[in-house]
Amino acid sequence: MSETHTIGFLVFEGAKMLDIAGPSEVFAEANLSGTDYRISMLTADGGGVQTSIGVRISADESAFSESRWDTVLIAGGEPFPSKPVPAELASAAEHLAQRAGRLASICTGAFVLGAAGLLDGRRSTTHWKHAGELARRYPKSTVEPDLIFVRDREIYSSAGVTAGIDLALSLLEEDHGSNLARTVARSLVVYMQRAGGQSQFSVALDGPSPRTPALRAVIDQVKADPTAEYSLESLARIALVSPRHLTRLFHENLETTPGRYVELIRFELAKAHLDAGHSVTMAAELAGFGSSESLRRVFVHRLGMSPGRYQRRFLSTDPARAESSSTSVALTTVSAVRQEVVDEHS
Structure with missing residues (x-):
């Protein structure tokens, strides 16, 4: 029997559903091979939230509980970076960082990490469309706009949407080795390690023209x-x-x-x-x-x-x-x- 590994998902109003479901399926698929990942949904106030596609998710507990987690994942969503991260959500991330073995963001969840001061002095990434804004808002972090995911000590961040699956496979590989991660990748019909970075998906010339x-x-x-x-x-x-x-x-x-x-x-x-x-x-x-x-x-x-x-x-x-x-x-x-x-x- 595999040792239990607890995973907390910090979610909020408007969180992108795929940021939650994609990584969760990686761990659920691994459980079919004998691992024991146990996933809980966390919100700042302990109440339910509505995701980007309108599906409501019930919280298992408040993010401010005294529970300890092996891994905490922070979903992304449309509220960020167009709006400031609410202070309560940033405080929840900071609280969880003190109770988790490792903390990871998916897509624009990196803005929550940044608002909590958890990217200061670290490398990070997010969706290619928002990498410039992340760098502007949190200048103490070195933003890597072309990487699928980044690990800097116990803090991880990943690029947009499906990159959460890449990150989850990497975390699985850390926990149980490459053979199981490869098995799960094949089962989900995804790449174990995709070729190239975010540039293959981006439109580098998008954005306002220079003023000069x-x-x-x-x-x-x-x-x-x-x-x-x-x-x-x-x-x-x-x-x-x-x-x-x-x-x-x-x-x-x-x-x-x-x-x-x-x-x-x-x-x-x-x-x-x-x-x-x-x-x-x-x-x-x-x-x-x-x-x-x-x-x-x-x-x-x-x-x-x-x-x-x-x-x-x-x-x-x-x-x-x-x-x-x-x-x-x-x-x-x-x-x-x-x-x-x-x-x-x-």
Whole structure:
């Protein structure tokens, strides 16, 4: 008989249901193989709450009880980061941290950890859309926007929604080894360790345009004509500033260099063309990359996977449709066919 492992879930009004159900299923599936995970729902006031999909969850006890927990998981939800974390919820997280062997957040649950001061001096992550806000609100934490989950001593944080399942599998592996974690992953038909980080799901160019006219002029020009040749000097001429001043503006406003930002614009355009079903060769050409090999290098660097692999993952939820769509587009030219074969083995 396996030793009992107690898990408390801190939930609140509007908590995302999948943040609760996904990790819970990992531990429930492990119990079928002989573990003894016991899950309890905790709320700040001990009362029930309504989740993001309208289903009500009853609390097993108050988060302020004197119970001790092996693991506490904090769900995410739409209230954060658009609203401040209520003081009572932050206090509940702080109280639980003193009574738990390890404390973990799922998605925007990281904002609850931050409000409780539990991310200070630690690395953390959250959903890619909200990583910038987490870093702004809690500057004492080093936010890792591309990681699926982060462990910093006894505090864990994970990215959006299904990343809670990745985190739960990792916790299971810590408790009972990789063989059981792998068995549970196979049973739930999920990856034991997914390839790439959050960048494969994000839209890096989303968000407000820079306020500086010089930067807006450069970005608008590159988006309008991504296939043109852009040197630092030519970009400075577009911005009507010196190359040195343009470099400083990019560092101060976008925390990157002009050249890297041009690459990012082309990368996002290439992803959009791949999502639309274009071949790797065509996507590279339309996005302004010199060759499909150049595009491949950028994809591997940013996502840890080739363009072809990215496309097969995101073109369709139906493998047969994804394969047929990719093939039909690839057949438009002999060179596209050859490139698809090369990329298939990359």
